[in-house]
Amino acid sequence: MRYVIYIFMLLLMISCRHRSQSPSVLNKTASVTLPGDLPENPLMLHAITSAIYPKDSITTVLYGNDIAYAHAARKTDGSYPAGTVLYEVAWKQQADEQWFGANVPQLIKQIERVEVVSGDTTCYTLFQGDIPRKAEHQKDDAQRTAFILGRKMLVSP
Amino acid sequence: MKKTRLILALLGTGIIAIQFCGPEKPESVPAHHLTGLPDEVNNIIRNSCFDCHSSQTTLRWYDKLSPINQLVYSHIQKGRQALDFSKWDSLTPATRTGILYYSLNKILEGEMPLPSYTTVHPAKSLSNEDIQTLKQFLMTKTLRDAAAHTPNNKAHQQRSGFADSTTTIFQSRVLPAPNGIEYIPDYRNWKVISITDRFDNGTMRIIYGNEIAVKAILECKTNPWPDGSIFAKAAWKQQTNADGSITAGDFVQVEFMIKDAHKYATTAGWGWARWRGPSLKPYGDKAIFTAACISCHTPQRDNDYVFTHPFTFKH
Numbered sequence: 185m186r187y188v189i190y191i192f193m194l195l196l197m198i199s200c201r202h203r204s205q206s207p208s209v210l211n212k213t214a215s216v217t218l219p220g221d222l223p224e225n226p227l228m229l230h231a232i233t234s235a236i237y238p239k240d241s242i243t244t245v246l247y248g249n250d251i252a253y254a255h256a257a258r259k260t261d262g263s264y265p266a267g268t269v270l271y272e273v274a275w276k277q278q279a280d281e282q283w284f285g286a287n288v289p290q291l292i293k294q295i296e297r298v299e300v301v302s303g304d305t306t307c308y309t310l311f312q313g314d315i316p317r318k319a320e321h322q323k324d325d326a327q328r329t330a331f332i333l334g335r336k337m338l339v340s341p
Numbered sequence: 342m343k344k345t346r347l348i349l350a351l352l353g354t355g356i357i358a359i360q361f362c363g364p365e366k367p368e369s370v371p372a373h374h375l376t377g378l379p380d381e382v383n384n385i386i387r388n389s390c391f392d393c394h395s396s397q398t399t400l401r402w403y404d405k406l407s408p409i410n411q412l413v414y415s416h417i418q419k420g421r422q423a424l425d426f427s428k429w430d431s432l433t434p435a436t437r438t439g440i441l442y443y444s445l446n447k448i449l450e451g452e453m454p455l456p457s458y459t460t461v462h463p464a465k466s467l468s469n470e471d472i473q474t475l476k477q478f479l480m481t482k483t484l485r486d487a488a489a490h491t492p493n494n495k496a497h498q499q500r501s502g503f504a505d506s507t508t509t510i511f512q513s514r515v516l517p518a519p520n521g522i523e524y525i526p527d528y529r530n531w532k533v534i535s536i537t538d539r540f541d542n543g544t545m546r547i548i549y550g551n552e553i554a555v556k557a558i559l560e561c562k563t564n565p566w567p568d569g570s571i572f573a574k575a576a577w578k579q580q581t582n583a584d585g586s587i588t589a590g591d592f593v594q595v596e597f598m599i600k601d602a603h604k605y606a607t608t609a610g611w612g613w614a615r616w617r618g619p620s621l622k623p624y625g626d627k628a629i630f631t632a633a634c635i636s637c638h639t640p641q642r643d644n645d646y647v648f649t650h651p652f653t654f655k656h
Binding site: 205212227233237245280282284285286 | 442445446449476479483485529530532533535536537538539540541542545547549558561562563564565575577579585586587588589592595619620621641643644648650651652653654655
């Protein structure tokens with residue numbers, strides 16, 4: 185009987201070990217953990233394209249809502265329809281601890297939001313800070329809007 | 342007492358006898374210095390890697406003793422098959438750089454030189470100074486610089502044709518990977534769980550996760566990942582523009598990891614697959630190609646073989 189109990193305990197230990205979860209390794213500092221003034225979490229939207237700015241150690245991803253994503257897949261002239269929402273998320277890079285020769289996002293430097301209200305009317309908003317807050321309007325709002333709208337979708341077969 | 346002596350005598354006779362019928366000693370041919378590398382880098386590689394990864398093998402007397410030589414010769418044979426620095430001159434500069442980065446990462450992970458080798462040959466270990474020398478040298482050899490200011494026309498033409506090319510692939514069936522895994526065409530609609538700037542090989546990568554993977558992230562249950570989780574890691578060539586910014590050039594490949602602890606029990610619980618180039622050619626000739634995937638991911642075994650540290654999506 186004693187041996188049966190031992191075997192049962194051993195099986196239980198193996199079973200628990202097999203099923204148990206180890207801590208998740210997530211990149212929290214590079215995520216939008218608090219919404220601040222953001223109307224939504226841009227990281228939950230569709231990725232349209234990406235870029236790297238080595239001089240400033242910055243990497244970006246352009247996200248879009250369903251309307252923006254569907255349009256970007258078909259047309260590349262930047263003429264997004266009304267209802268389009270785009271977010272250009274910029275991260276400061278850090279060396280990848282898992283692979284020498286790679287950089288990964290460290291923390292969000294800023295988030296730019298462009299909403300196409302109608303054909304000619306757009307709304308640009310800049311968010312900055314650990315808790316994203318609306319920042320003062322910059323002089324180059326129009327230039328940044330044109331840049332973001334002009335970015336083309338990544339090509340994959 | 343007599344019995345012990347008899348056993349020892351038999352054992353000794355046996356050991357002496359097997360010295361005459363051991364495995365064939367691997368050939369050793371002098372290997373040249375590696376072209377394009379400074380002396381200090383050459384010396385490190387020559388000292389710590391050449392015995393198993395070149396035609397020039399310096400065996401100590403104890404390496405030649407049977408039965409130890411079975412293990413030693415086998416390591417040398419496998420090492421040369423995996424990487425042979427004697428063929429350095431026949432490799433392209435990009436391949437050479439890739440090999441050096443990969444080798445350094447294996448050193449940093451503690452996988453190379455083999456711990457069993459450095460235990461017996463402590464002088465073959467790399468010092469921290471050696472590792473810093475390799476790092477500093479490699480930082481000057483990124484492929485990003487080689488791609489600087491390359492014409493953007495081809496990539497631009499591709500971008501314009503995004504919708505068309507997508508349609509084309511959907512119309513013509515993509516062949517499955519050699520292990521039977523079918524191509525998953527809609528990964529671009531998944532959530533981005535991370536991005537990587539691989540300046541070592543001049544690519545930029547986006548890692549996508551399917552719904553099950555994203556749910557696991559939301560619930561912080563990613564170690565192990567639940568069955569049904571799928572990652573797609575897509576890579577594009579880095580295209581350096583005149584202002585120094587980098588955008589995506591040609592599509593390079595997409596790799597998938599599909600979690601099913603039972604179905605893929607023999608391959609670390611994951612189904613591995615890769616399709617390369619705009620034609621989405623399946624990677625690998627035989628199903629055994631997954632051995633290389635697992636080998637590369639093994640240092641991450643405590644993180645369920647996943648390198649990526651995903652974004653969180655909680656709000």
